[in-house]
Amino acid sequence: MGGDHAPGVVIEGALRVVRQADCNLHLVLFGPMPVLKKEMARQAPDGHPCIELRHAPEVIGMGEIPVAAVRAKPRSSMHLGLRYHRDGKADAFVSAGNTGAIAAASLFVLGRLSGVTRPSLSSYYPTTEGVCLVLDVGSNMDSKPEHLLQFALMGTAYARCLLGIAEPRVSLLSVGEEPQKGNELVRAAYKLLAAATNLHFRGNIEGRDILHHAADVVVCDGFVGNVVLKLAESVMTVLPKMISQEVATQGLDPTAVESFATILQGLKRRFDPETYGGGAPLLGVNGTVLVLHGSSPARAFEKAYFMAAQTASADLTGTILRLIKGAD
Amino acid sequence: MGGDHAPGVVIEGALRVVRQADCNLHLVLFGPMPVLKKEMARQAPDGHPCIELRHAPEVIGMGEIPVAAVRAKPRSSMHLGLRYHRDGKADAFVSAGNTGAIAAASLFVLGRLSGVTRPSLSSYYPTTEGVCLVLDVGSNMDSKPEHLLQFALMGTAYARCLLGIAEPRVSLLSVGEEPQKGNELVRAAYKLLAAATNLHFRGNIEGRDILHHAADVVVCDGFVGNVVLKLAESVMTVLPKMISQEVATQGLDPTAVESFATILQGLKRRFDPETYGGGAPLLGVNGTVLVLHGSSPARAFEKAYFMAAQTASADLTGTILRLIKGAD
Numbered sequence: 102m103g104g105d106h107a108p109g110v111v112i113e114g115a116l117r118v119v120r121q122a123d124c125n126l127h128l129v130l131f132g133p134m135p136v137l138k139k140e141m142a143r144q145a146p147d148g149h150p151c152i153e154l155r156h157a158p159e160v161i162g163m164g165e166i167p168v169a170a171v172r173a174k175p176r177s178s179m180h181l182g183l184r185y186h187r188d189g190k191a192d193a194f195v196s197a198g199n200t201g202a203i204a205a206a207s208l209f210v211l212g213r214l215s216g217v218t219r220p221s222l223s224s225y226y227p228t229t230e231g232v233c234l235v236l237d238v239g240s241n242m243d244s245k246p247e248h249l250l251q252f253a254l255m256g257t258a259y260a261r262c263l264l265g266i267a268e269p270r271v272s273l274l275s276v277g278e279e280p281q282k283g284n285e286l287v288r289a290a291y292k293l294l295a296a297a298t299n300l301h302f303r304g305n306i307e308g309r310d311i312l313h314h315a316a317d318v319v320v321c322d323g324f325v326g327n328v329v330l331k332l333a334e335s336v337m338t339v340l341p342k343m344i345s346q347e348v349a350t351q352g353l354d355p356t357a358v359e360s361f362a363t364i365l366q367g368l369k370r371r372f373d374p375e376t377y378g379g380g381a382p383l384l385g386v387n388g389t390v391l392v393l394h395g396s397s398p399a400r401a402f403e404k405a406y407f408m409a410a411q412t413a414s415a416d417l418t419g420t421i422l423r424l425i426k427g428a429d
Numbered sequence: 430m431g432g433d434h435a436p437g438v439v440i441e442g443a444l445r446v447v448r449q450a451d452c453n454l455h456l457v458l459f460g461p462m463p464v465l466k467k468e469m470a471r472q473a474p475d476g477h478p479c480i481e482l483r484h485a486p487e488v489i490g491m492g493e494i495p496v497a498a499v500r501a502k503p504r505s506s507m508h509l510g511l512r513y514h515r516d517g518k519a520d521a522f523v524s525a526g527n528t529g530a531i532a533a534a535s536l537f538v539l540g541r542l543s544g545v546t547r548p549s550l551s552s553y554y555p556t557t558e559g560v561c562l563v564l565d566v567g568s569n570m571d572s573k574p575e576h577l578l579q580f581a582l583m584g585t586a587y588a589r590c591l592l593g594i595a596e597p598r599v600s601l602l603s604v605g606e607e608p609q610k611g612n613e614l615v616r617a618a619y620k621l622l623a624a625a626t627n628l629h630f631r632g633n634i635e636g637r638d639i640l641h642h643a644a645d646v647v648v649c650d651g652f653v654g655n656v657v658l659k660l661a662e663s664v665m666t667v668l669p670k671m672i673s674q675e676v677a678t679q680g681l682d683p684t685a686v687e688s689f690a691t692i693l694q695g696l697k698r699r700f701d702p703e704t705y706g707g708g709a710p711l712l713g714v715n716g717t718v719l720v721l722h723g724s725s726p727a728r729a730f731e732k733a734y735f736m737a738a739q740t741a742s743a744d745l746t747g748t749i750l751r752l753i754k755g756a757d
Contacts, residue, residue, distance in 0.1 A: 166609065229670050239604055242612040276567055276655040281494065284570040284652040308659030312667040324612040325653055327604040331636030332657055336664050339640040340696075342557050347695040361689050367675040
């Protein structure tokens with residue numbers, strides 16, 4: 102039931118997955134049964150053997166206060182789905198619901214990986230060289246230096262397991278390259294990251310360096326990461342408008358822009374948060390949790406279901422545990 | 430002597446200004462006299478009656494630690510220029526030097542405006558509707574809620590005096606619209622801004638809203654503002670590369686992009702920090718101080734000299750004082 106267009110796009114994405122010839126995924130969808138049945142009947146009157154519907158009578162809304170909602174609604178699709186995963190009946194959990202509630206419920210139901218103090222939501226970021234991973238992007242406001250160190254280690258584990266980078270370069274997002282630049286948090290975190298022997302810390306980078314792929318893993322506080330992520334996503338939504346304005350200002354022939362449409366489409370895909378990951382991984386919980394934007398369309402769910410399977414097959418939690426324990 | 434290309438571009442920009450037919454500005458340039466004279470002789474062998482050179486033997490480097498450098502070099506071009514302004518011999522001060530040092534020296538030489546606890550560096554930001562003002566963009570790390578309130582008031586004063594907006598809409602940069610969203614700083618600042626009767630607070634905005642011109646004045650901590658500013662500036666530097674990559678990936682005719690060159694140029698101008706303001710105003714000090722990027726070319730200095738004159742003529746400090754005292 103998570104997201105702005107549930108359960109329509111959730112079911113549509115699932116049908117897209119299971120209808121692919123080589124699909125061996127089994128999808129279990131949680132929500133109020135009458136609602137799910139009605140939508141399923143509309144989209145696939147005969148259902149599908151690889152899609153299972155399960156009743157979850159409560160719904161956590163997008164605007165609810167996370168911890169309060171998670172406490173008050175133990176029979177929500179979020180809780181029941183996460184419990185299903187915890188009990189080993191599902192290999193991964195995917196949701197486009199209230200991000201704060203997913204983080205809180207995951208912590209409550211799955212728990213933290215041993216040694217992890219703060220699980221972290223991370224996100225792919227388009228760069229001139231491909232993608233980098235930025236974390237935290239919104240699940241941790243007011244992080245402490247030791248949290249940033251753990252983000253660096255968890256990001257390293259993710260880049261190794263899912264991006265195939267053996268030695269991911271890690272940088273700290275700051276306002277200058279020098280160690281003494283930045284706020285209190287970043288200056289203290291710099292020392293911890295520089296002292297860590299089990300990651301490849303390359304020092305501070307600035308806001309302008311992210312898109313130039315100055316690092317494979319960019320570490321920051323969740324407040325900064327969220328602001329930066331949303332700003333970057335907005336670039337491609339304002340660009341068409343700004344281009345039209347330029348055409349008008351410069352008195353150009355509007356058809357000159359038409360030839361550019363496919364290029365813009367391609368760029369838009371690059372900046373689309375769903376293009377790479379199909380959901381942002383919540384790292385550090387004892388399980389595989391992917392979080393989608395609330396506004397995600399069916400194709401984003403489709404990607405996320407596949408990505409969840411891939412993430413679950415990788416030795417991600419094992420790698421995180423080893424790195425956090427300093428064994429790698 | 431400030432910036433990466435001093436004194437060449439500083440002098441070139443000055444010559445551009447004074448050679449304009451209707452120019453009534455008098456520019457005083459500070460630096461080691463032999464260096465200034467040599468560069469002046471190269472660019473304008475006969476000098477110019479509206480450009481005066483003054484000896485300042487010390488130079489504060491771009492990489493120096495601000496407060497230490499400001500203490501150690503009282504005869505730098507920065508100090509002597511600011512003292513000249515303080516003593517009423519110049520109406521404004523412009524520099525592309527070490528930003529932290531400019532802020533520290535301004536505070537030391539000019540002092541704060543009465544009631545202002547933390548002067549703030551602000552910057553123009555391109556939006557679909559024109560520009561908005563973002564502050565702080567780097568002079569205040571680890572701000573407190575009351576500082577953010579003052580940024581809001583000073584930004585309001587600036588938008589009134591220099592952007593001609595009678596009732597500037599002020600927003601707080603956060604991770605969600607709801608008052609309870611954000612980090613500790615933003616949640617506390619929200620309450621202060623909402624309670625202020627002398628500004629038009631419109632609540633929180635997110636990173637994605639800035640470019641859509643959700644506010645005339647965007648208030649944030651200097652760490653966040655600096656990261657966000659540099660990220661936005663980098664968009665136009667990565668775009669040409671990403672466009673070439675799209676052309677290659679999609680197998681398009683490269684000449685299709687050529688027709689787009691003037692549009693890209695126009696967009697680049699919009700995202701160029703020098704296009705609007707010609708220097709970021711340091712608000713809240715007892716004087717008129719504009720800070721340029723270290724990498725600024727001559728045309729940026731040219732703009733900044735004019736902008737400094739315009740800022741000095743506006744009743745900016747008076748408006749800030751009245752707003753801070755709650756009289757407006």
